[in-house]
Amino acid sequence: MGIELTWEWLDGSPALDFANTVLRRGWTEHELVTSPDALSSWLDAAALPAPRPATVTDDDVEAFLHLRDASLRLLRAAAGHGKRQAGDVRTLNEALLSCPEVVVLDESTGSPVARPVGSPAPFTLLLAKLAGEVRDVLAGPRPDLALCDAPGCGGLFFRRRTNQAWCGPPCGNRARVARHHSANDH
Template sequence: MNHEHAFVCGNPALDFAATLRARRTLRFEMFSTPDRLDAWFVESGLVDTVVPADDDDVEHAKALREAIYALVTARRLERQYDEAALDILNLAASKTPATPQLTPTGRSTEATAQQALSSLARCVVELLSGPDVPLLKECENPECTRIYVDRSRGTRRQWCGMESCGNRFKAAAYRARKKNAPSTASG
């Protein structure tokens, strides 16, 4: 399967929150159509198959995503939770989640968008009430707004992912050093 979405945050709910990219600048929307939402659910591994979403599902997903981002950011910065964001999250978490089933060939999870969103909301509840809160970081690439769980040794990770932001940032720093290096040619 060709993955069109990135999963570098260390938690499905954080990867979900990152589907609105470059929030401070370009604001690139990953859920432009219902089939993009469906693809995210399957590519994330949250479900194996999904009942096709509609436009209302996309709007609910975006609302939940923004609530997740607001709550994770508040927790990371040790601020109060936004009440409206809490209401959106808790309502989604109260719905029936995606339920895995045992089949003759193994585990299979089929879900509606609402069930998948409920599973994500429950994931946020666990994340923000659990031991990984001190490990939440925002990518140091100023263009990127992904929040990730830093499980690196010494928690010194700087970027959401080396293959995306890390390599880009390192290449730009290298070019800047090369440009500003004193010339060795004598004049």
């Protein structure tokens, strides 16, 4: 059974959309970004914090997954599922340091804007911006960050209510049906 790439977002947060490119079926995780075509599809659908690179390569997929895996583990740990690992923090910091920024004034609006130092490759800039989005989620207390533990989900989301257990109604329905079946099996 293949997994169709629909890229249904939980809330449009670049950090969570980045981390949630792994899908759980039952208790098995499935990688959704398996090729340059799959990554291009995600880039077309995602709310990106930087311009979309024109093309992506196998090396870009590898770099994306390396940063995504570290970010996923860090975000899950922040949501109370697992421990933060120093190696994952280093991976995130390396992505941030690969494309340092300075804040300058926009010439037309006079508003502060972040600009990369130098001329980084488009994919390097995108990964640095994604790392920045993850850093921003991790930087402050986020009691609303949660992991949906409904069967077949496992996605990270921001709670809209303090007692919210699932990322959305479909996951809540699946969890209640699974609980009902489990209770009837005994």
